[in-house]
Amino acid sequence: MSAVEILQAFAPELVLFLGALVLLALDMAWRRLGEGKEATILSLAVAFVILSLLLLLGFGKASALPIWGMLASDQFAFFFKGLALIGTGLVLLSSYRYLEGHTPYRGEFYAFLLLVTLAIMLVVGAVNLLMLYLAFEFLSLTSYILVGYLREEGKSSEAAIKYFLYGVTASAMMLYGISLLYGVTGTLDLVKIGPALASSGAGSWLAFPAIVLLLAGFGFKIALVPFHQWSPDTYEGAPTPVTAFLSVGPKAAGFAVLARVFITALSRFQPEWVSVLAGISMVTMTLGNLVALRQENIKRMLAYSSIAHAGYILIGLVCLVSGVTSNFTGLNGVLIYLLAYLFTNLGAFAVVIAVERATGSNRIADYAGLVKREPLLAGAMIVFLLSLIGIPGTGGFVGKFFVFGAAIQVQFYVLALVGVINSVISAFYYLNVVRHMFFLRGEEKPIAVELTLKWVIVASLIAVFVIGLYPHPFISLGTKAVQILGVAF
Amino acid sequence: MVPLSWYLLVAAALFCIGLYGVLARRNAIGILMGVELMLNAVNLNLVAFWRYVNPSDLSGLVFAIFVIAVAAAEAAVGLAIIISIYRNRDTVNVEEVDLMRG
Numbered sequence: 001m002s003a004v005e006i007l008q009a010f011a012p013e014l015v016l017f018l019g020a021l022v023l024l025a026l027d028m029a030w031r032r033l034g035e036g037k038e039a040t041i042l043s044l045a046v047a048f049v050i051l052s053l054l055l056l057l058g059f060g061k062a063s064a065l066p067i068w069g070m071l072a073s074d075q076f077a078f079f080f081k082g083l084a085l086i087g088t089g090l091v092l093l094s095s096y097r098y099l100e101g102h103t104p105y106r107g108e109f110y111a112f113l114l115l116v117t118l119a120i121m122l123v124v125g126a127v128n129l130l131m132l133y134l135a136f137e138f139l140s141l142t143s144y145i146l147v148g149y150l151r152e153e154g155k156s157s158e159a160a161i162k163y164f165l166y167g168v169t170a171s172a173m174m175l176y177g178i179s180l181l182y183g184v185t186g187t188l189d190l191v192k193i194g195p196a197l198a199s200s201g202a203g204s205w206l207a208f209p210a211i212v213l214l215l216a217g218f219g220f221k222i223a224l225v226p227f228h229q230w231s232p233d234t235y236e237g238a239p240t241p242v243t244a245f246l247s248v249g250p251k252a253a254g255f256a257v258l259a260r261v262f263i264t265a266l267s268r269f270q271p272e273w274v275s276v277l278a279g280i281s282m283v284t285m286t287l288g289n290l291v292a293l294r295q296e297n298i299k300r301m302l303a304y305s306s307i308a309h310a311g312y313i314l315i316g317l318v319c320l321v322s323g324v325t326s327n328f329t330g331l332n333g334v335l336i337y338l339l340a341y342l343f344t345n346l347g348a349f350a351v352v353i354a355v356e357r358a359t360g361s362n363r364i365a366d367y368a369g370l371v372k373r374e375p376l377l378a379g380a381m382i383v384f385l386l387s388l389i390g391i392p393g394t395g396g397f398v399g400k401f402f403v404f405g406a407a408i409q410v411q412f413y414v415l416a417l418v419g420v421i422n423s424v425i426s427a428f429y430y431l432n433v434v435r436h437m438f439f440l441r442g443e444e445k446p447i448a449v450e451l452t453l454k455w456v457i458v459a460s461l462i463a464v465f466v467i468g469l470y471p472h473p474f475i476s477l478g479t480k481a482v483q484i485l486g487v488a489f
Numbered sequence: 490m491v492p493l494s495w496y497l498l499v500a501a502a503l504f505c506i507g508l509y510g511v512l513a514r515r516n517a518i519g520i521l522m523g524v525e526l527m528l529n530a531v532n533l534n535l536v537a538f539w540r541y542v543n544p545s546d547l548s549g550l551v552f553a554i555f556v557i558a559v560a561a562a563e564a565a566v567g568l569a570i571i572i573s574i575y576r577n578r579d580t581v582n583v584e585e586v587d588l589m590r591g
Contacts, residue, residue, distance in 0.1 A: 134559065138564070151577075161517060161570050161586060165521075178552075182538055
């Protein structure tokens with residue numbers, strides 16, 4: 001592969017990296033010039049994200065070969081890179097002026113958001129365990145910094161330390177799993193690990209502890225039970241735009257890595273890890289939903305709901321179908337669900353940010369009478385909550401349809417049944433917010449919503465409806481993206 | 490020559506000691522030290538496997554060097570977070586860091 005080809009395939013990442021450096025430099029230079037430059041820094045950050053997205057669309061699928069045997073730029077990575085960039089764009093816009101009054105250092109925040117996106121783009125393309133570990137650690141470190149960004153505030157520091165201590169332990173366990181896998185196969189290349197495992201004789205039992213240890217690392221990022229304990233506290237204490245990002249970005253990256261490693265490298269042990277993941281999936285969605293029922297803080301509620309959604313998404317990975325002729329390959333459900341969940345959750349969090357900025361509170365009780373204060377917020381929130389439940393016509397329904405459909409296709413009826421029952425349970429706590437917004441009386445002072453937040457809310461609304469009512473392009477995109485992995489088993 | 494399994498046993502023991510430290514210690518710095526032990530166990534594993542399984546391919550050795558570098562970065566970020574929690578709460582005992590519950 002020539003240098004030009006490598007540059008082309010790597011251009012989206014390079015642009016993001018340069019962008020982060022430029023923003024850091026500008027922030028340093030302008031700190032002495034006083035405040036009021038935040039809008040410029042934000043628009044620059046958004047411009048870099050859009051440029052990166054355009055480069056991705058132009059060159060993203062330029063090469064089938066992994067760069068230096070480390071980073072693939074295949075369809076699968078392409079899908080997740082696009083997902084991460086779109087998510088970052090929305091999070092950048094919704095964090096405009098959020099930090100005002102919290103901290104004087106605001107420029108770096110946008111630079112770190114670009115860096116964490118860069119990390120996700122590296123994670124989803126990694127096809128070598130060394131690259132995978134480095135990208136994963138890059139993602140973790142930048143996330144810790146973002147979570148603890150408001151270092152003067154106790155809650156933010158507490159969120160960061162909990163995230164950090166769980167995170168380093170999980171990554172050390174993952175690393176031990178990687179070292180065992182390396183010991184059995186003698187290679188770090190994901191594509192070579194599969195055949196090497198098949199030919200390794202007595203030592204192949206070591207793959208079982210390796211699978212469990214790897215699952216600890218990946219499950220931490222996705223917030224699967226029992227590796228989820230950090231997530232409610234971290235989601236509650238982190239700055240709200242960061243919470244919004246954590247609930248979609250690293251989660252999507254975790255699923256991408258989980259799918260790529262388990263399908264390309266560990267396909268020989270598919271019956272074993274499928275049964276483990278099926279159990280984890282059921283426990284995850286049930287626990288997430290049951291604990292979400294009694295939450296009074298909306299960020300905590302959305303944290304538990306995002307744990308539950310991780311459980312639903314995992315169904316798609318459990319119910320893999322290798323036939324390419326079918327519409328339900330399981331894995332394409334994972335991708336479609338993540339896409340719909342991205343817009344739904346970022347939209348919901350944009351509403352949460354708007355309310356938090358006006359009232360200074362995240363309590364669900366303070367959403368009382370929201371429809372009188374700002375009908376756009378209440379109306380948009382109801383759509384996002386319905387999409388989270390999975391009502392037909394919204395994006396959330398399409399996602400659920402594809403993962404539950406895959407479960408029925410492989411005759412895993414129990415899993416589909418548990419998923420449907422959980423969706424019904426989840427309606428209780430989502431509709432509780434609707435009850436507060438529409439039927440309870442509260443304060444009546446109108447809420448002023450920042451223009452950029454309005455854009456995010458409207459864009460997410462449109463995306464949720466488009467995915468819900470006209471899903472074909474997204475389905476074919478997701479189905480095409482998983483074919484690269486489909487050939488492996 | 491010392492058999493491979495001896496190295497692996499030492500590494501496994503080190504990993505378990507580190508994990509015990511993470512689970513049992515209440516001081517955030519102590520937990521961080523436990524994690525460092527776990528990472529060192531991984532390094533032992535990687536280098537031993539490299540030497541005994543596939544010495545012509547340097548990837549295991551290189552991996553160990555990267556782990557050392559990343560552990561340093563991790564410690565830097567971690568200590569910064571621990572300092573910020575100490576400034577806010579005057580403690581590094583994780584049991585007393587409990588603004589959020591439920």
